Amino acid sequence: MRDIKLIFVLLFISSCCWAQLDSAQVKSASPRTLKKLGKNAFQQNDPEMAIYCLESYLKTAPNDAKTSYLLAQSYWQIRDYDRAQVQFLKAYKANPPEMSHALYYHALMQKSNGLYDSAKLNFQKFKKEYKGDDKLLKKQASKEISFCDSVQTLVKNELKIVIEHLDTTINKVNTEAAPASLDENTLIFTSLRTDKKEFILEDDTARPIQRKLYVAQRENEIWTFKGEFGSKLNAAQVNTGNACFSNDRKRLYFTRCKPNFKGDMVCAIYVSEKKDGEWQEPVKLPKQVNNPKYTSTMPTVALDPIKGNDVIYFVSDNKEGRGGLDIWYTVYDKKKGIYKDPKNAGNKVNTTQNEITPFFDQETRSLYFSSDGLGGLGGYDVFKAMGDGRKWLNTENAGQPINTGADDMYYTISPNREEGFLVSNRKGGNALKNSTCCDDIYRYKYTQYIKIDLSGNVNELIDPRLTIKEADLEIYIKDKKTGEKFLVKTLQTDADGNYRTSLEAGQDYALVIKKKDYLGSGVEVSTKTITISQVIIKNLSLSKEPKDPIRIPNIQYEFDKSVILESSKIAIDTTVFILMEANPEIIVEIQSHTDSKGSESYNIKLSQSRAESVVNYLVSKGIGSSRLKAKGYGESKPLAPNDKPDGSDNPDGRALNRRTDFKIIGKLDVEVINAVETD
Numbered sequence: 001m002r003d004i005k006l007i008f009v010l011l012f013i014s015s016c017c018w019a020q021l022d023s024a025q026v027k028s029a030s031p032r033t034l035k036k037l038g039k040n041a042f043q044q045n046d047p048e049m050a051i052y053c054l055e056s057y058l059k060t061a062p063n064d065a066k067t068s069y070l071l072a073q074s075y076w077q078i079r080d081y082d083r084a085q086v087q088f089l090k091a092y093k094a095n096p097p098e099m100s101h102a103l104y105y106h107a108l109m110q111k112s113n114g115l116y117d118s119a120k121l122n123f124q125k126f127k128k129e130y131k132g133d134d135k136l137l138k139k140q141a142s143k144e145i146s147f148c149d150s151v152q153t154l155v156k157n158e159l160k161i162v163i164e165h166l167d168t169t170i171n172k173v174n175t176e177a178a179p180a181s182l183d184e185n186t187l188i189f190t191s192l193r194t195d196k197k198e199f200i201l202e203d204d205t206a207r208p209i210q211r212k213l214y215v216a217q218r219e220n221e222i223w224t225f226k227g228e229f230g231s232k233l234n235a236a237q238v239n240t241g242n243a244c245f246s247n248d249r250k251r252l253y254f255t256r257c258k259p260n261f262k263g264d265m266v267c268a269i270y271v272s273e274k275k276d277g278e279w280q281e282p283v284k285l286p287k288q289v290n291n292p293k294y295t296s297t298m299p300t301v302a303l304d305p306i307k308g309n310d311v312i313y314f315v316s317d318n319k320e321g322r323g324g325l326d327i328w329y330t331v332y333d334k335k336k337g338i339y340k341d342p343k344n345a346g347n348k349v350n351t352t353q354n355e356i357t358p359f360f361d362q363e364t365r366s367l368y369f370s371s372d373g374l375g376g377l378g379g380y381d382v383f384k385a386m387g388d389g390r391k392w393l394n395t396e397n398a399g400q401p402i403n404t405g406a407d408d409m410y411y412t413i414s415p416n417r418e419e420g421f422l423v424s425n426r427k428g429g430n431a432l433k434n435s436t437c438c439d440d441i442y443r444y445k446y447t448q449y450i451k452i453d454l455s456g457n458v459n460e461l462i463d464p465r466l467t468i469k470e471a472d473l474e475i476y477i478k479d480k481k482t483g484e485k486f487l488v489k490t491l492q493t494d495a496d497g498n499y500r501t502s503l504e505a506g507q508d509y510a511l512v513i514k515k516k517d518y519l520g521s522g523v524e525v526s527t528k529t530i531t532i533s534q535v536i537i538k539n540l541s542l543s544k545e546p547k548d549p550i551r552i553p554n555i556q557y558e559f560d561k562s563v564i565l566e567s568s569k570i571a572i573d574t575t576v577f578i579l580m581e582a583n584p585e586i587i588v589e590i591q592s593h594t595d596s597k598g599s600e601s602y603n604i605k606l607s608q609s610r611a612e613s614v615v616n617y618l619v620s621k622g623i624g625s626s627r628l629k630a631k632g633y634g635e636s637k638p639l640a641p642n643d644k645p646d647g648s649d650n651p652d653g654r655a656l657n658r659r660t661d662f663k664i665i666g667k668l669d670v671e672v673i674n675a676v677e678t679d
Contacts (some may be wrong), residue, residue, distance in 0.1 A: 029056075031061060034054070035054070037049070037053040038050045038051075038071075039070065041053060042054075042073065042074055047074040047078050050071070050074040051074045051075065054074065063094045065092075065095035065098065065099045065102075068087055068090045068091035069087075069088070069091035069099060069102050072084050072088040076105070079407065079436050079437055080434035081112040081436055082434070083434070084105075085109035088106035089103075092106060096129065100129040100130045101130065101137065103122055103126040104122075104123065104126045104137060106122060107123045107141075108144070111147075111378040111405065112406065112436075113405055116148045116151045120144075120145055120149070123148070126141050127145075136352065147376060151376070154397055154403070158400040158401060159399055159401065159446075160448055161402065161445065161447065162445050162447055163401050163444050164443045164445070165440060165442055166216075166443060167222070168430070169224050170189070170191075170216050170223060171430050171440040171441055174438065175192060175439040176189055176439060176441045177189070177241060177410060177423050177439055177441075178241050178243060178298070178410055179410060179412055179423065180243045181412065181414045182245060182249065187223060188214070189215075190212070190213060190214070191211065191212070191214055192210070192212075210236070211239035212228055212234040212241075213229040213230065213233050213240055214227065214228055214229055215228070230272070231278070232272070233279060233282060237258065238256045240257075241257070242297055242298050242299060244299050244300045245301065246301050247362060251274070252271065252272045252279055253269060253271050253299040253312060254270055254272075254282070254299070255268065255270070255296070255298070265295070266292075266294075267295045267297035268284055268296055269290060269296050270284050270285065271283055288330070288341050288342065289312075289314075289339050294318045297314060297315050297316070298356060299313065299314045300312070302360040302388070305489055306490065307334075310331070310332040311329055312331075313327055313328070313345065313360060313367065314342075315327055315328070315355070315356050315357070315358065316342070320344065321344055321350060322344070322347060322350045323352035323353065324355075324373070326344055327344075327349055327355050327358050327367075329342065329343060329389060343390060344390070345392075348385060348392035348394065349367065351373030353371070354371065354373065355371045355373070357369060357409040357410045357411070357423075359413070362488070363413075363489075364477060365387065365477055365486040365488050366385065367385050367386075367392070368383070368398070369383055369385075376403055377397075377403045377405050379404075379408070381398070381408060382398040383396065383397055384398055386479070386486060391484075393479055393482065398411065402422060404424065404426045406424055406425045406426040407424065407425050408423075408424045409424070410441075417449065417451075417504075418445060418449040419443060421443055422441075422444060424440065426442075449533075450531065450532065452503040452504065452505060452527055452533065452535075452536065453502055453503075453534075454501050454503050454525065454538060455499065455500040456539045456540060457498050457499075457539045458471045458493050458497045458499070458513055458540045462544075464541065468497050468515055468518070469495050469496070471492065471513055471542065472490060472491075473491050473512070474490050474512040476488060476510040477507050477508065477509060478508045478509065483622065503525070504527065505528075505531075506528055507528065508525075508526045509525040510523075510525075511523050511540070514542075514583065517544060517545055519544070519583060520542070520583040521582050545664065549662065550576075550663070551659055551660070552572060552659075554570075554571045555568040555572065555614075555659075560606075562609035562613045564610075564613050569617065572614060572618065576588060577623065580618070580623050580627065581623075585668045586666075586668075587665055588628060588629070588662050589629040589630075589662065589663050590618075590661075591631050591663060592607040592610040592630075592633065592659075593607060593633050593634070593635070593637055593661070594606060594635050594657065594658055595635060595638070595655075600636075604633075604634035605632070606634075607634050608630065610660065611631055612630040614630070615628045626668070627668065635657070639659070640653035640657060642657060
């Protein structure tokens with residue numbers, strides 16, 4: 001497992017620092033002194049000094065397994081996967097019974113280097129040999145074996161994407177991070193700017209250089225550096241970064257990080273409002289978000305599509321999480337002007353290891369993030385989960401070439417949807433100490449982006465010539481396997497009853513149209529089979545809300561019983577069920593009636609049981625019980641005489657009276673919202 005301090009070294013401060021040692025001092029130091037210096041440097045998050053000393057020491061004691069293991073970890077800290085792979089194996093071979101855990105990390109480095117078959121064999125060997133107490137490590141080895149198998153599928157299904165390394169005016173010798181699009185041609189990012197060919201430790205108070213927010217512009221399809229971003233955002237003596245924008249681009253959330261009294265790097269989230277074209281003095285989010293005991297960093301903003309509130313996802317090492325770094329979220333209630341208590345995003349997203357760099361895509365209601373606990377090609381991989389808050393569909397790997405054997409993070413999507421950015425230490429970036437040392441910003445672009453527009457008209461069902469203006473259209477993404485759906489966006493029809501919006505390829509959508517005093521209606525639209533850009537036309541109709549009961553046709557029960565016949569369930573599915581799905585706020589009374597055969601009390605009891613059977617069936621289909629009332633009226637409300645004028649039986653009249661109706665009797669005083677919990 002990666003130590004959490006290592007994650008902060010990689011992501012919140014720079015990758016490492018060059019140890020300022022006199023080579024003559026090292027050469028003259030005794031082996032014992034070199035070993036001690038190296039161990040101390042490692043404990044102080046100074047991997048370069050540790051490597052310098054431990055390499056020299058091991059020349060005199062090549063079979064020291066524990067020190068070889070420490071050197072391997074130091075190589076891993078600077079993300080030198082090649083040397084770490086070799087050194088973990090040396091540590092294992094020097095003392096297999098005591099160092100079997102080194103075999104696990106050797107296999108992990110093989111995975112980062114793309115040697116998946118060899119990694120699988122060594123994970124299996126580790127499981128057989130390991131006798132230590134770390135049950136989590138053994139459990140993770142089982143997962144890694146499965147991950148090595150799944151990699152083959154990811155490799156075969158490579159996406160049609162071109163990856164471009166941004167030029168050296170943006171990517172310098174130290175770590176670049178957190179690309180965020182202000183618009184299609186403006187990129188905000190985080191960097192430690194220096195032209196010196198050395199790594200800088202950002203929390204070294206002797207150095208004035210700090211991580212800051214910078215801006216780049218696209219001119220003639222070339223992205224170039226343009227300087228610092230905002231006059232009030234970067235601050236002295238702190239590391240500033242991880243910027244993200246609200247949906248309307250009026251609020252900027254970002255982090256400021258500095259060492260606490262223990263020397264640990266701790267970050268807090270700030271927000272700046274844009275007024276008169278300028279970003280204002282940042283305000284630190286309250287303590288329930290920025291708990292001083294923990295770090296809060298890497299924010300991304302989602303928009304609550306109903307209430308219009310900001311939902312801020314962020315990363316924290318809060319001990320109430322699942323382990324390591326977890327993704328959390330808080331809701332900003334704009335009416336009350338308060339941030340809700342943060343909640344963990346749940347076990348569909350978070351693992352016992354580390355989840356970082358979240359990005360929320362409003363168009364697909366999806367959270368992109370990086371994890372080293374969900375498996376993949378190696379290191380951190382980018383994953384996608386559709387949903388909100390703590391309610392997510394199963395996560396999926398973003399695949400190649402977004403992911404590699406290295407650490408792939410900070411995945412974002414640009415406003416034009418055809419491209420985006422990510423951060424990676426993959427081979428091909430700026431390299432100093434080794435080919436995978438340093439995080440750089442990359443641009444990706446789809447070679448064949450499918451643009452889909454959706455448009456249509458809304459009219460009255462009875463008279464289609466009458467269009468309906470200011471009708472509310474809700475667009476959901478639906479998972480057909482689970483039946484779950486997530487609200488993506490809302491819009492209104494114009495003065496002529498027309499609407500227009502965009503959809504994404506490869507999705508199943510549900511459209512719901514509604515307006516006051518009308519019954520809502522819905523239709524499904526799938527873009528899964530669409531392979532070229534096109535416009536989809538969907539015209540919709542609304543009917544006035546009825547005041548009287550509506551009969552459910554062809555509903556029958558077993559004779560003299562309340563059990564619904566299978567054939568009658570179709571009638572329920574195509575009437576009251578579809579109506580309640582399209583109108584999630586209405587409350588319906590299920591009314592059951594009988595003819596006059598039998599006693600009045602018996603008929604009341606029978607009709608009540610039959611109404612309850614319909615209610616139970618609707619509840620089993622997912623309709624909330626609070627929206628349903630069962631009422632048996634017995635023979636009290638006939639539509640026709642049960643007997644003819646001469647006193648003989650009237651079978652036609654009795655058939656009309658044996659019926660089941662539904663009537664809208666009220667509406668819930670709630671608003672439709674996705675699974676983001678606001679209370």
